[in-house]
Amino acid sequence: MLLQVAFDKPEHLALLAQMKEFADIIEIGTPMLKRLGLSAITTARELCPEVMVLADTKTVDGGRFEADMVFGAGAAFMTVLSCASSATHETVGRRAAAFGATVIVDTITEAGKAELLPLNAVFPESFGYIAVHSPTDARLAGNTSTLHVDAVRKMHDRGFLVSLAGGIGPDTLQAVIAVEPEILVVGSAITESANPKEVARWIRDRLPNPGRGWPWDRR
Numbered sequence: 001m002l003l004q005v006a007f008d009k010p011e012h013l014a015l016l017a018q019m020k021e022f023a024d025i026i027e028i029g030t031p032m033l034k035r036l037g038l039s040a041i042t043t044a045r046e047l048c049p050e051v052m053v054l055a056d057t058k059t060v061d062g063g064r065f066e067a068d069m070v071f072g073a074g075a076a077f078m079t080v081l082s083c084a085s086s087a088t089h090e091t092v093g094r095r096a097a098a099f100g101a102t103v104i105v106d107t108i109t110e111a112g113k114a115e116l117l118p119l120n121a122v123f124p125e126s127f128g129y130i131a132v133h134s135p136t137d138a139r140l141a142g143n144t145s146t147l148h149v150d151a152v153r154k155m156h157d158r159g160f161l162v163s164l165a166g167g168i169g170p171d172t173l174q175a176v177i178a179v180e181p182e183i184l185v186v187g188s189a190i191t192e193s194a195n196p197k198e199v200a201r202w203i204r205d206r207l208p209n210p211g212r213g214w215p216w217d218r219r
């Protein structure tokens with residue numbers, strides 16, 4: 001299982017270097033990307049050259065431009081929304097292949113209903129994972145649904161590697177590890193804690209098969 005640490009706020013940049021011993025993937029979260037732009041990606045690459053960077057673009061259109069920007073800046077992964085057009089999926093997939101990068105399809109707009117994902121569209125080869133994702137705003141508004149966690153097995157049954165995100169931390173770790181996503185995304189439970197390094201270490205120590213879950217591990 002891979003640990004992706006999500007850095008959503010500009011002030012989280014100060015934590016980047018501390019996470020390199022725990023994170024398999026550093027996520028430049030959507031708000032940070034909007035605030036700091038591509039410099040957040042290049043900074044992460046400079047501070048943590050051995051850790052892959054994911055740009056959480058949540059792309060819905062203009063895929064070619066966004067892919068070229070973030071992959072050109074050094075991101076190894078980007079996200080595209082499952083509800084984007086197949087033309088966007090295809091162009092992002094082609095650019096990822098050209099850069100040797102990987103796309104994650106985020107089903108956040110189908111939150112809790114990832115199994116409804118219309119997969120008559122065949123995703124390009126460079127699409128590595130389906131993300132099942134509980135939206136932050138829904139959780140902050142009191143939604144405690146765990147349907148996205150249940151969706152992990154359904155996505156595995158359809159042959160996808162799965163990234164699981166949204167509200168994951170020490171309190172929920174056991175339940176999310178049980179459904180065996182390939183990538184576990186943890187943001188605020190680490191970045192907003194009093195001791196980010198210790199929380200990251202605690203989570204990392206409990207991951208089954210830490211550092212495994214890449215597409216190439218399955219080939």
Ligand SMILES: O=C(CO)[C@H](O)[C@H](O)COP(=O)(O)O
Nearest residue numbers: 006029166167168186187188
């Ligand atoms: O992509 C995101 C929000 O859309 C977050 O980065 C992701 O949900 C992880 O954050 P947290 O662990 O705080 O929920």
